[in-house]
Amino acid sequence: NGEAVEFEQIAIVPYEEGTYAILKPVLSPENSDIMEEDEALVFELFEDEESAFIEFVEDEKIVDYVFEEYYKMLENV
Numbered sequence: 227n228g229e230a231v232e233f234e235q236i237a238i239v240p241y242e243e244g245t246y247a248i249l250k251p252v253l254s255p256e257n258s259d260i261m262e263e264d265e266a267l268v269f270e271l272f273e274d275e276e277s278a279f280i281e282f283v284e285d286e287k288i289v290d291y292v293f294e295e296y297y298k299m300l301e302n303v
Contacts, residue, residue: 236266237299239292245271246292247280268292 233249240246250266261267268289269280283289 231260237296238271239295239299241288241291241295244288246283246288247271248292248296249280 232252234252236248236250238245238247247269248266249269251261253261253263268283270283270288272279272281283292
């Protein structure tokens, strides 16, 4: 809805030539309707000499891989 949302970083996962972040929105009473409390999103990280930014990932293959790798990391902790 064009509103700013604060995120909490859950994990960083490298995949092929990219780097991906699993981010979970910090929910408050004002924005609790945007997602469920146990949901998170995958974003690709981009960086150059002048700036850094993230982009929401819609490719289900990448999203599935990132979460699979995250779950493997949790098993090894």
